[in-house]
Amino acid sequence: VIISDARVAPLHGRPLARRLRRAGLATRLVTFPAGERYKTRRTKERIEDDLLRLEVGRDAAVLAVGGGVTGDLAGFVAATWQRGIPLVQVPTSLVAMVDAALGGKTAVNLPGGKNLVGSFHHPWGVYADMEALATLPEAPFREGLAEVVKTAAIADARLFEWLEGSLAPVRARRAATIETMVTRCIRIKRGIVERDPHEAGRRAVLNFGHTVAHALERVSGFRLSHGAAVAIGLCVEAGIACERTGFPSGHADRLERLLDLMGLPTRLPPTLDPRAIAAATRSDKKRRRGRARYALPVRLGSALPGHDPTVEVDDRELLRALAALRR
Amino acid sequence: VIISDARVAPLHGRPLARRLRRAGLATRLVTFPAGERYKTRRTKERIEDDLLRLEVGRDAAVLAVGGGVTGDLAGFVAATWQRGIPLVQVPTSLVAMVDAALGGKTAVNLPGGKNLVGSFHHPWGVYADMEALATLPEAPFREGLAEVVKTAAIADARLFEWLEGSLAPVRARRAATIETMVTRCIRIKRGIVERDPHEAGRRAVLNFGHTVAHALERVSGFRLSHGAAVAIGLCVEAGIACERTGFPSGHADRLERLLDLMGLPTRLPPTLDPRAIAAATRSDKKRRRGRARYALPVRLGSALPGHDPTVEVDDRELLRALAALRR
Numbered sequence: 001v002i003i004s005d006a007r008v009a010p011l012h013g014r015p016l017a018r019r020l021r022r023a024g025l026a027t028r029l030v031t032f033p034a035g036e037r038y039k040t041r042r043t044k045e046r047i048e049d050d051l052l053r054l055e056v057g058r059d060a061a062v063l064a065v066g067g068g069v070t071g072d073l074a075g076f077v078a079a080t081w082q083r084g085i086p087l088v089q090v091p092t093s094l095v096a097m098v099d100a101a102l103g104g105k106t107a108v109n110l111p112g113g114k115n116l117v118g119s120f121h122h123p124w125g126v127y128a129d130m131e132a133l134a135t136l137p138e139a140p141f142r143e144g145l146a147e148v149v150k151t152a153a154i155a156d157a158r159l160f161e162w163l164e165g166s167l168a169p170v171r172a173r174r175a176a177t178i179e180t181m182v183t184r185c186i187r188i189k190r191g192i193v194e195r196d197p198h199e200a201g202r203r204a205v206l207n208f209g210h211t212v213a214h215a216l217e218r219v220s221g222f223r224l225s226h227g228a229a230v231a232i233g234l235c236v237e238a239g240i241a242c243e244r245t246g247f248p249s250g251h252a253d254r255l256e257r258l259l260d261l262m263g264l265p266t267r268l269p270p271t272l273d274p275r276a277i278a279a280a281t282r283s284d285k286k287r288r289r290g291r292a293r294y295a296l297p298v299r300l301g302s303a304l305p306g307h308d309p310t311v312e313v314d315d316r317e318l319l320r321a322l323a324a325l326r327r
Numbered sequence: 328v329i330i331s332d333a334r335v336a337p338l339h340g341r342p343l344a345r346r347l348r349r350a351g352l353a354t355r356l357v358t359f360p361a362g363e364r365y366k367t368r369r370t371k372e373r374i375e376d377d378l379l380r381l382e383v384g385r386d387a388a389v390l391a392v393g394g395g396v397t398g399d400l401a402g403f404v405a406a407t408w409q410r411g412i413p414l415v416q417v418p419t420s421l422v423a424m425v426d427a428a429l430g431g432k433t434a435v436n437l438p439g440g441k442n443l444v445g446s447f448h449h450p451w452g453v454y455a456d457m458e459a460l461a462t463l464p465e466a467p468f469r470e471g472l473a474e475v476v477k478t479a480a481i482a483d484a485r486l487f488e489w490l491e492g493s494l495a496p497v498r499a500r501r502a503a504t505i506e507t508m509v510t511r512c513i514r515i516k517r518g519i520v521e522r523d524p525h526e527a528g529r530r531a532v533l534n535f536g537h538t539v540a541h542a543l544e545r546v547s548g549f550r551l552s553h554g555a556a557v558a559i560g561l562c563v564e565a566g567i568a569c570e571r572t573g574f575p576s577g578h579a580d581r582l583e584r585l586l587d588l589m590g591l592p593t594r595l596p597p598t599l600d601p602r603a604i605a606a607a608t609r610s611d612k613k614r615r616r617g618r619a620r621y622a623l624p625v626r627l628g629s630a631l632p633g634h635d636p637t638v639e640v641d642d643r644e645l646l647r648a649l650a651a652l653r654r
Contacts, residue, residue: 041375045368080446083526117375120410
């Protein structure tokens with residue numbers, strides 16, 4: 001069963017279904033409306049109703065063909081259909097290739113917060129076809145770059161420098177450059193995830209920028225895209241890191257400049273209320289005893305060391321970092 | 328967070344919450360309406376909305392206090408809340424103690440079939456307090472005996488004989504007798520489940536009687552209780568086993584008599600259409616390529632051997648076994 005959103009289905013879902021049928025596999029295509037606001041329990045129910053109608057049994061597999069939303073949603077369907085059937089991730093967006101399709105995280109959003117209901121369901125395989133990126137519009141491509149920058153910032157100083165020196169070919173999507181970039185990100189994420197498949201500790205390094213990003217998405221009513229929210233979130237959390245981990249302010253400047261040169265936002269939208277953002281961080285999954293946790297770098301390429309790379313941050317510190325991005 | 332249905336909450340949920348609070352643990356009680364027909368995606372959503380309102384984070388645990396429905400539903404909530412938080416099963420019914428609370432299966436029903444959406448989420452612990460059985464009404468107690476009989480029939484001939492010889496103290500719920508019975512069932516199930524935690528093969532022996540039972544429940548619109556459906560299902564599938572595995576007809580008679588003496592139904596209700604039952608077996612999770620699978624015994628105390636203890640049964644064989652129970 002191929003699960004795809006209505007935007008990606010004609011581009012990649014349907015062609016793949018045809019090829020699988022020609023190869024002799026019974027293949028069905030199930031679609032849902034495109035967009036983060038459809039990553040809900042309701043959409044999951046509708047897909048399940050389709051699976052029931054198509055009499056999809058335990059001997060089936062789900063192929064999630066699309067971006068991060070599709071991977072999360074179709075992955076969660078696969079995780080719970082008949083208590084779990086195999087899942088193959090076929091990411092077609094940059095953010096899905098370098099981040100969402102790897103690591104087994106699946107989920108839907110609740111009105112009160114992102115990814116609050118979900119499962120760990122590791123894919124049987126991940127197929128990333130670089131040619132799919134050719135159909136990706138400019139905005140989501142740029143947003144994928146935010147996760148690339150995050151990956152480099154927490155784990156690979158050389159990749160960060162390489163990105164600083166490869167801006168033109170990256171933005172022009174030169175095939176060899178993109179393949180190098182995607183492959184390095186996949187290797188880094190796989191290395192982190194394999195050592196901590198259920199995010200018991202160390203893997204939280206991947207959440208750099210994301211405590212604030214999730215709050216920004218919520219407070220904006222999901223009008224701010226995930227990638228844009230991550231770019232701003234990285235800048236806010238880099239500011240916090242300067243205060244808390246000794247992250248050099250020169251590194252924060254380089255991070256901000258790289259995101260800016262990639263066409264990503266690095267300033268807080270004036271319509272978003274800092275106090276609402278602070279309140280929203282407290283429904284983050286990483287919180288403990290009502291306090292939000294932040295995964296912070298100590299310098300470009302290195303996260304906080306140890307089993308638990310997160311720290312608690314209070315409202316005052318967060319509001320100061322947010323105010324700095326209002327300048 | 329204690330999750331309990333509205334019937335069990337005042338009997339066991341609230342008292343346990345009080346004890347935990349006295350012990351210094353922040354404890355919340357979340358309730359839902361009692362009954363299999365509330366084991367739905369909708370009820371799960373409402374519980375999740377409560378967890379969100381109560382700001383339940385990843386550092387919480389769920390205690391499922393109640394019968395099989397509560398264990399399945401609250402277990403599934405725990406399995407997917409923030410991608411999984413720890414679960415403690417506190418079974419208060421006989422069926423939950425000897426069967427449902429063990430083995431990590433969690434799920435909700437769909438209009439088209441039982442337990443079609445769920446997860447494996449093994450409990451951190453299972454606490455079965457025999458005193459809870461004192462508050463259990465007669466009908467659900469009897470229904471729990473159906474799973475006890477099933478357990479003996481597939482795995483322990485001596486337990487089966489012991490049950491045949493212990494009818495009076497079992498039905499009188501003599502404390503020592505019940506504790507012996509429950510303990511033996513838990514040991515048997517644990518032994519089977521530990522060797523096959525995700526039901527990849529051998530564990531399917533536990534489904535004896537259940538392919539037909541699930542179909543009976545559905546066709547009756549869930550008016551037939553699970554225990555009553557299992558009792559009838561055991562008789563139907565014993566009849567099939569006589570034809571398919573050489574299960575001695577004398578053993579089928581003993582099985583039927585034991586269930587009957589325990590006050591359980593062993594005849595097909597005349598209102599249920601055999602063809603509808605046959606059709607309903609085909610949406611069973613155990614089916615492959617549209618055909619239902621049956622886990623059958625070869626004699627009392629022994630299931631089919633090998634990694635896969637199930638066989639495919641066609642409509643003709645099933646209808647013959649159903650007709651035999653119409654006499």
